[in-house]
Amino acid sequence: MLSLVACAVGIVTPQASGAEQPNVVVVFVDDMGWSDLSCFGGRGPTTQHVDRLASEGIKFTNFYVNSPICSPSRVALTTGQYPQRWRITSFLNNRASNQQRGMAQWLDPQAPVLARQLQAAGYATGHFGKWHMGGQRDVDDAPPISEYGFDQSLTNFEGMGPKLLPLVKTPDRKKPRKIWSDAVRLGGPPVWKLRSHITEGFVQSAISFIDEAQRRKKPFYVNLWPDDVHTPLYPPLDRWADNRRGLYEGVLDAMDEQLGPLFNRIRRDEDLRDSTLIVFCSDNGPENHVGSSQPLRGSKGWLYEGGVRSPLIVWGPGLLAAGVAGTTNDQAVLSAIDINRSLYEICGVALPAGEELDGEDVSETLLGKASEGRQAPIVWRRPPDRPGFDQTSEEDNPDLAVRDGKWKFYVNCDGSEWQLYDLTTDFKETTNLASGNPDVSQRLHDLAMEWNAAMPADSGVAKAPSGE
Incomplete structure (x- = not known):
C-alpha cells in the first residue's frame, strides 16, 4: 500500500x-x-x-x-x-x-x-x-x-x-x-x-x-x-x-x-x-x-x-x-x-x-489546539490540458509534484526535469537543489511515480515507462 x-x-x-x-x-x-x-x-x-x-x-x-x-x-x-x-x-x-x-x-x-x-x-x-x-x-x-x-x-x-x-x-x-x-x-x-x-x-x-x-x-x-x-x-x-x-x-x-x-x-x-x-x-x-x-x-x-x-x-x-x-x-x-x-x-x-x-x-x-500539519506527503498531477511554460522562467509545467515537509519536488512522467526546492528558505522556488540532494530527489521521484501509477491515467499525463 x-x-x-x-x-x-x-x-x-x-x-x-x-x-x-x-x-x-x-x-x-x-x-x-x-x-x-x-x-x-x-x-x-x-x-x-x-x-x-x-x-x-x-x-x-x-x-x-x-x-x-x-x-x-x-x-x-x-x-x-x-x-x-x-x-x-x-x-x-x-x-x-x-x-x-x-x-x-x-x-x-x-x-x-x-x-x-x-x-x-x-x-x-x-x-x-x-x-x-x-x-x-x-x-x-x-x-x-x-x-x-x-x-x-x-x-x-x-x-x-x-x-x-x-x-x-x-x-x-x-x-x-x-x-x-x-x-x-x-x-x-x-x-x-x-x-x-x-x-x-x-x-x-x-x-x-x-x-x-x-x-x-x-x-x-x-x-x-x-x-x-x-x-x-x-x-x-x-x-x-x-x-x-x-x-x-x-x-x-x-x-x-x-x-x-x-x-x-x-x-x-x-x-x-x-x-x-x-x-x-x-x-x-x-x-x-x-x-x-x-x-x-x-x-x-x-x-x-x-x-x-x-x-x-x-x-x-x-x-x-x-x-x-x-x-x-x-x-x-x-x-x-x-x-x-x-x-x-x-x-x-x-x-x-x-x-x-x-x-x-x-x-x-x-482548532488551534496543536500546531502540526499532515504527516504524509501531498502529491499533484498536472491537469491534462495545461502544458506550457512558466510565465517567468519558461520552464515546462511539470507533470507531477510532491510536497514533503520542507521539500517541494517536481518531475515529468518520463523521469526528466527533476526540480527540488527547500520551501523554508526558498518559497519563491528560485534555486533548484535536486543535484545536490540526490537521496531526497530519488525518494520523492519514486514516491511520485508510485502514486501516479496507482491513479487512473488521463490523456495529458502518461504512466511512467516500465523500469521507472
Whole structure:
C-alpha cells in the first residue's frame, strides 16, 4: 500500500449529539490568489470583512488545494480523496472535451461525500454557489446536487438544479443583458441577478437556510462557493477600471463586501457564534496577470506554489482554543483533503464505511489546539490540458509534484526535469537543489511515480515507462 495514503476504512467515529454538533460554513472562493487578501499581504483593496475573520481566527500560510484548477480541487474538498481517483483532473467542459482528456463526465454519486454523512447524522445541508462537479455545457444528464447529500442548493451555470444566473452591464452598455442563459435547461427555477451582486444572492440564500435550520434546531453544514473572483470580470460600475487587474480588484472588493452579512449573521448571534466554524479558502491560484500570488511562482493551472497554495482562515470563537484568535500558523502543511477528513472529527460523524480517505485528521491544528500539519506527503498531477511554460522562467509545467515537509519536488512522467526546492528558505522556488540532494530527489521521484501509477491515467499525463 502507498505509504503516503492515510487510510480510514470502515472506521466509525462516535457521533456528537444535540448542542455538541457544531455548525460548519465552508467559503470556497474561485480563482483567488494566495496574496490577494489584504490580511495575506495583498496590495489591492482592503478586504475588511475577511480580514476581520482572520483577526478573530487563525491564518494558515502553508495550506494547499489538491489541484491548480477548479473541478478537481472541488472534488478533493468534497470527497477527502485525490480527484484523480474519480477521473476528474481538470475543469469539466462539454462531453466531447471531457472524453478527449480521459475524464469522467461528473463526480460519481457513489463517491464519499462529507455532506451526505452529515445529513445522515441530522445536519441540515445546503450548497450555495458554484458546483462544477457535473452538469455544464452539453452535459445535461448529470446527477442533481441533491444526490450528493444536500437538502437545498442554488448554483450557477455549472451545476444541476436551481440557478442564480448573471445579468451584466458595463459603463458603455448599462442595460442589463443575460449571459449563459442556456443554462436554464440544467435545472430551475432560474433567478437573474447582476453579475456584480451574484455573491450577495448566494449569501442571502445561505442566510435564509441558516435561519430555517436554527428555527428547526438543527445543526447545519453550508457550502458558500462564490463564482467570484473568476472571469469574466464585472464589478459594480462604481468600481470599474480600464484594465483586468483593476476590474479584478473591483470584483474582489465587492465580494468581500457581500460576504459581510453572512459573517455578521453568525457573529452577532451568540448561539451561532459559539457553535459555528467558518473555513475560508480559495480553489486554486489566480489567472495569470489578474489575481496575485506574489511572491510565489506560477498561477492557475501550474503545479508551482502560486497555482496550488491557498490562503486559509479558520474562525470559530466558541470552538477554537483560548488565546489563538489573530494568530498565524506558518508551519503546518495542510491540504483540502485534510479539511474534509478533519470535519468528520470536528462534527463527530461517522466516516463513510468501506472508503479510503487520503486526508488526515488535523482537527486539533485547525482548532488551534496543536500546531502540526499532515504527516504524509501531498502529491499533484498536472491537469491534462495545461502544458506550457512558466510565465517567468519558461520552464515546462511539470507533470507531477510532491510536497514533503520542507521539500517541494517536481518531475515529468518520463523521469526528466527533476526540480527540488527547500520551501523554508526558498518559497519563491528560485534555486533548484535536486543535484545536490540526490537521496531526497530519488525518494520523492519514486514516491511520485508510485502514486501516479496507482491513479487512473488521463490523456495529458502518461504512466511512467516500465523500469521507472
